[in-house]
Amino acid sequence: MSVLIYTDSADGTLTKNAFEAANYGALLAKKEGKTATAIVLGEASDIDKLGAYGITKVLHVNDAALNNFDPQRNAAIIAQAVTKENATTIIFPHDYSGKATAPMLAAKLDAGLVTGAVALPEGNTVRKTVFSGKAFADVEIKTAIKIISVLPNSVDKETGEGSVTVEKFACEIPATRLTVKEVKKASTELSLTEADIVVSAGRGLKGPENWGMIEELATELGAATACSRPVADIGWRPHHEHVGQTGIAIRPNLYIAVGISGAIQHLAGVNGSKTIVVINTDPEAPFFKAADYGIVGDAFEVVPKMIAAVKKLKG
Amino acid sequence: MKIIVCISKAPDTTSKIAFADGNSKFDENGVQFIVNPYDEWYALVRALELKEANGGSVTVLNVGDASNDAIIRKALAIGADDAVRIDAPTQDALFVAKQIANYVKENNADMVLLGKETIDYNGSQVGGMIAAILDMPYVSLASKLDMNGTTATIEREIEGGVEVVETSTPFVLSAAKGMAEARIPNMRGIMAARTKPLNVVAAIDATNATEIKSFSLPPAKTGCKYVDADNVEQLIDLLHNEAKAI
Numbered sequence: 001m002s003v004l005i006y007t008d009s010a011d012g013t014l015t016k017n018a019f020e021a022a023n024y025g026a027l028l029a030k031k032e033g034k035t036a037t038a039i040v041l042g043e044a045s046d047i048d049k050l051g052a053y054g055i056t057k058v059l060h061v062n063d064a065a066l067n068n069f070d071p072q073r074n075a076a077i078i079a080q081a082v083t084k085e086n087a088t089t090i091i092f093p094h095d096y097s098g099k100a101t102a103p104m105l106a107a108k109l110d111a112g113l114v115t116g117a118v119a120l121p122e123g124n125t126v127r128k129t130v131f132s133g134k135a136f137a138d139v140e141i142k143t144a145i146k147i148i149s150v151l152p153n154s155v156d157k158e159t160g161e162g163s164v165t166v167e168k169f170a171c172e173i174p175a176t177r178l179t180v181k182e183v184k185k186a187s188t189e190l191s192l193t194e195a196d197i198v199v200s201a202g203r204g205l206k207g208p209e210n211w212g213m214i215e216e217l218a219t220e221l222g223a224a225t226a227c228s229r230p231v232a233d234i235g236w237r238p239h240h241e242h243v244g245q246t247g248i249a250i251r252p253n254l255y256i257a258v259g260i261s262g263a264i265q266h267l268a269g270v271n272g273s274k275t276i277v278v279i280n281t282d283p284e285a286p287f288f289k290a291a292d293y294g295i296v297g298d299a300f301e302v303v304p305k306m307i308a309a310v311k312k313l314k315g
Numbered sequence: 316m317k318i319i320v321c322i323s324k325a326p327d328t329t330s331k332i333a334f335a336d337g338n339s340k341f342d343e344n345g346v347q348f349i350v351n352p353y354d355e356w357y358a359l360v361r362a363l364e365l366k367e368a369n370g371g372s373v374t375v376l377n378v379g380d381a382s383n384d385a386i387i388r389k390a391l392a393i394g395a396d397d398a399v400r401i402d403a404p405t406q407d408a409l410f411v412a413k414q415i416a417n418y419v420k421e422n423n424a425d426m427v428l429l430g431k432e433t434i435d436y437n438g439s440q441v442g443g444m445i446a447a448i449l450d451m452p453y454v455s456l457a458s459k460l461d462m463n464g465t466t467a468t469i470e471r472e473i474e475g476g477v478e479v480v481e482t483s484t485p486f487v488l489s490a491a492k493g494m495a496e497a498r499i500p501n502m503r504g505i506m507a508a509r510t511k512p513l514n515v516v517a518a519i520d521a522t523n524a525t526e527i528k529s530f531s532l533p534p535a536k537t538g539c540k541y542v543d544a545d546n547v548e549q550l551i552d553l554l555h556n557e558a559k560a561i
């Protein structure tokens with residue numbers, strides 16, 4: 001019996017979320033005395049790295065057609081792997097690909113699914129985030145086959161020295177009914193959901209011309225940039241940077257919020273961050289209640305000093 | 316064009332999150348319920364725009380008990396033609412998806428639009444499940460949808476960007492931000508909603524594949540450590556040596 005992990009790739013390499021899901025699956029397999037098998041669809045040059053995350057076997061369907069994402073086709077292929085590996089649990093990353101593929105597989109296999117898991121299962125019960133990170137729910141899966149998707153940046157990783165055997169998986173690849181016409185990637189930017197550090201700014205910055213220092217701080221820290229919703233709505237920053245309840249939810253190691261008041265809808269998307277730093281002129285700004293570190297001060301004075309201090313540290 | 320929009324009931328975004336009955340249930344005391352924002356602002360409004368441009372009908376579909384009727388009326392006030400409520404208490408996505416898929420199979424639709432997730436359970440499950448059961452293409456996290464006859468051109472979020480994909484009816488789509496601008500119902504809409512049909516139909520037999528056992532709140536932050544604005548270097552030092560975050 002095995003735990004099967006779907007590891008997605010983008011631009012020819014496995015994603016950070018994929019490695020996290022792999023590690024989660026490997027830890028679960030170890031706990032339950034099962035084999036940890038990963039399945040990779042499409043091209044990926046770094047499959048060998050899965051060994052360090054505890055994966056021992058990889059099924060690879062190396063067909064370039066699969067680089068184009070179709071959750072229906074992926075689910076059909078993964079279902080074949082479930083049978084072949086006699087998998088009892090299937091793990092997905094809870095990212096754009098897992099969010100689409102895991103439910104399709106669940107319906108196909110008539111299996112219970114828990115999305116956004118933040119810890120390994122205890123028996124048949126899995127802890128997941130609910131209410132946009134404001135609470136957790138412990139959810140029991142009642143079916144024999146169990147499907148779990150892992151929330152990015154939320155489970156501790158254990159890496160080692162292991163290696164993998166890669167097997168070409170001969171399976172039936174159904175035709176797709178989705179044609180990809182165009183890909184628009186902001187490829188030079190670090191992806192927000194995968195970033196360890198995020199520097200974010202809000203209306204307190206007064207105008208788009210003032211973002212230079214935010215970008216500079218982010219560059220110095222190797223961080224991605226984000227913003228509050230009004231800032232994206234008025235067009236100061238691109239929409240894909242909008243974090244919060246109605247934007248994207250992120251859980252970086254470090255979230256630095258500059259000139260953001262900390263409205264509940266904003267917090268909903270960032271309160272899973274491990275460490276939160278708030279810089280705001282208003283000592284009463286609600287964000288300080290959710291912060292680990294705070295500076296009551298003017299962003300235009302504090303941020304340049306932060307840049308200088310980081311430069312000195314990294315010196 | 317016949318469009319079905321699946322709507323769910325969600326607590327208002329400012330609701331206090333608390334639990335009752337030994338942490339086994341969400342405490343609804345004093346909570347205002349709304350149509351799940353992704354369903355209303357994006358899926359429903361885009362459906363109405365497509366209908367206004369191309370003709371057809373927009374039906375809102377909900378699986379739930381009679382306590383959902385208020386939010387269903389809200390969707391009718393915004394402009395849906397009619398509504399269907401499949402009468403069942405809900406807690407599991409697969410159960411809900413089976414109900415919706417069965418209804419779509421019996422009544423047909425050119426497209427089924429959903430929100431990308433419910434803001435309470437954060438499942439992102441129901442749409443994909445419906446598509447799998449009905450064997451329809453599924454486009455998730457869509458931020459744009461244009462129709463040309465039976466061909467749909469859709470923008471969807473992928474890792475680090477967006478992608479333009481094409482598919483044809485019938486299909487299932489989950490809507491994210493960008494798809495449309497929220498509409499506020501006007502007086503005429505609210506009056507009209509009172510007389511629009513809200514058909515209650517019986518649920519089919521299905522079991523729950525999952526069950527929520529209990530809820531908990533994350534540990535509260537121990538408090539904010541303040542650093543003086545004149546001493547920014549100390550902050551960077553704390554982040555490096557104490558939080559080990561940089």
Ligand SMILES: Cc1cc2nc3c(=O)[nH]c(=O)nc-3n(C[C@H](O)[C@H](O)[C@H](O)COP(=O)(O)OP(=O)(O)OC[C@H]3O[C@@H](n4cnc5c(N)ncnc54)[C@H](O)[C@@H]3O)c2cc1C
Pocket residue numbers: 201202203204205227228229230231242243244245246247258259260261262263264265266269279280281282285297298299300328352
């Ligand atoms: C249904 C719903 C969903 C929503 N979803 C989201 C969401 O997903 N994400 C989101 O962000 N918002 C969301 N909002 C909006 C949210 O309620 C707030 O309005 C928004 O987050 C405020 O953005 P802000 O903090 O940038 O601006 P403001 O609230 O205007 O705050 C600006 C802050 O900057 C500070 N400031 C001013 N000058 C300076 C300076 N020189 N230096 C340092 N600080 C300074 C001020 O003290 C203030 O605290 C949603 C709202 C609703 C109703």
Ligand SMILES: Nc1ncnc2c1ncn2[C@@H]1O[C@H](COP(=O)(O)O)[C@@H](O)[C@H]1O
Pocket residue numbers: 321322323324351353354376377378379405408411428429430431432433436437438439440441442
């Ligand atoms: N009880 C329900 N009735 C109708 N539609 C629902 C219901 N629950 C969820 N949906 C739809 O499915 C989407 C995703 O929900 P979820 O998978 O629960 O996050 C929602 O945005 C709704 O469009």
